[in-house]
Amino acid sequence: MWRAYVDMCRYLLQALDRQFAATGLSSADYELLVPLSEAPGQRLRARDLGRSVHWDRSRLSHQLRRMEQRGLLKRQDCPDDARGVTVHLTPEGRAAIEAAAPGHVETVRRLFVDQLTPEEIDALTTISYRVLSRIAKESLAPGKSVYVATIDQEA
Amino acid sequence: MWRAYVDMCRYLLQALDRQFAATGLSSADYELLVPLSEAPGQRLRARDLGRSVHWDRSRLSHQLRRMEQRGLLKRQDCPDDARGVTVHLTPEGRAAIEAAAPGHVETVRRLFVDQLTPEEIDALTTISYRVLSRIAKESLAPGKSVYVATIDQEA
DNA sequence: GTACCAATGTTGACGTGACAACAAAGAGGC
DNA sequence: GCCTCTTTGTTGTCACGTCAACATTGGTAC
Missing domain, CATH: 1.10.10.10 (Winged helix-like DNA-binding domain superfamily/Winged helix DNA-binding domain)
Structure with missing residues (x-):
């Protein structure tokens, strides 16, 4: 998997x-x-x-x-x-x-978004934010806080 | 998303x-x-x-x-x-x-797999194969058939 | 065998990305 | 003002990945 x-x-x-x-x-x-x-x-x-x-x-x-x-x-x-x-x-x-x-957006749709059901899109969004915040948490220790602020604001 | x-x-x-x-x-x-x-x-x-x-x-x-x-x-x-x-x-x-x-496997677990429910893992597997075969179909035209064989065998 | 095409690897050039070292200029404490 | 720390950008070095060009060898048709 x-x-x-x-x-x-x-x-x-x-x-x-x-x-x-x-x-x-x-x-x-x-x-x-x-x-x-x-x-x-x-x-x-x-x-x-x-x-x-x-x-x-x-x-x-x-x-x-x-x-x-x-x-x-x-x-x-x-x-x-x-x-x-x-x-x-x-x-x-x-x-x-x-x-x-336009070509880029169309390609993203064709190869990815159009392959997914609405439920799968929702699930992927949820998963993405969850994993991102997990990675951000990880990055607190080494002092790398580049994207933490953004993730907090989005999540 | x-x-x-x-x-x-x-x-x-x-x-x-x-x-x-x-x-x-x-x-x-x-x-x-x-x-x-x-x-x-x-x-x-x-x-x-x-x-x-x-x-x-x-x-x-x-x-x-x-x-x-x-x-x-x-x-x-x-x-x-x-x-x-x-x-x-x-x-x-x-x-x-x-x-x-060992460290690699553990990191994959910690950052990714452990963040997912069993249903989400199933869904991601399904999505991955679906998108992969879509990309493979795409690549038939330009003559790039590098991973087509593998995808067929897996799917 | 010869001629032609496919398969196998290597190389050079270039764009990309990460890391560390560096220079220059604000910001704050005194 | 002066010292120090932070912020901002640049640069050099290196690893990674793609593309095109190339040399060599195998295989096939004739």
């Missing part, structure tokens, strides 16, 4: 990655573009962007650098905090996510 | 990776060491090893190289097929998986 579940996880994420690749984006790109495109002014502080996707600073910085090189976004100095950086969505970035979003 | 599920997937796999890291192994190492340690003579042809974990040749070759450098296994020419390679588990490799396995 565990084996089947892990396989399902991996293959599902892999299939989504492949679908993204066909649009010239990756799931990492998409994950950043979504909060950026929803933000007022199409921009966010790197700090806030990182929090909204639960990434650590290093991972975010590397990904921003790669995406900036491809012209999907640009970084500017933050006016009110000299340490900070504001991330701006470029027209290219907006075009990219608008082109990729 | 989709968001919660994806987060759960990622964080769960991430937590397992962290647990593995504490033992000096990775989940990729473990995935190869399991079939190797169960094989007669503690060795397998690279081809068969790759099939048993559903990896492509490139991924397997890279991982074997890294693991060989760490002394977990060694590669030898295959006697009956000059193209082939047989992968041998070393004593170090056997010691490593025997040291890591």
Whole structure:
């Protein structure tokens, strides 16, 4: 059962990655573009962007650098905090996510959501929150509290 | 719901990776060491090893190289097929998986299985096979038939 | 045997993700 | 002001995974 579940996880994420690749984006790109495109002014502080996707600073910085090189976004100095950086969505970035979003949503539906009954969806939601809060509890000891706040607020 | 599920997937796999890291192994190492340690003579042809974990040749070759450098296994020419390679588990490799396995199983239980009711476990198993076969059906078109055989045999 | 195609592995390039070290700038106590 | 601690981002290094290119060998048709 565990084996089947892990396989399902991996293959599902892999299939989504492949679908993204066909649009010239990756799931990492998409994950950043979504909060950026929803933000007022199409921009966010790197700090806030990182929090909204639960990434650590290093991972975010590397990904921003790669995406900036491809012209999907640009970084500017933050006016009110000299340490900070504001991330701006470029027209290219907006075009990219608008082109990729429908196909992505459709693929998630086709491969996953449409395979489930309403009861199964409810059950999976419940399970997800339960396991997430279990993992969060676990992470209190090593001092890693990245996603604890979010989970508390959702649960 | 989709968001919660994806987060759960990622964080769960991430937590397992962290647990593995504490033992000096990775989940990729473990995935190869399991079939190797169960094989007669503690060795397998690279081809068969790759099939048993559903990896492509490139991924397997890279991982074997890294693991060989760490002394977990060694590669030898295959006697009956000059193209082939047989992968041998070393004593170090056997010691490593025997040291890591109990903690891994325990972590899977603690973070996941123990959080589920028997009904939920049944439901997840059913869902996993259903989604897997859906993804496999999808992969027929692009000619990718890596895991189709396995899924058929399991379902 | 020869010619052609499939199967088996390896390699290099690149994107991704984790970890640790580092620099620069706020925040607070004194 | 000054010292210290925290916050914010960047960078380098490494492991992992995918893709495409490549070399070698087996198998098959002729």
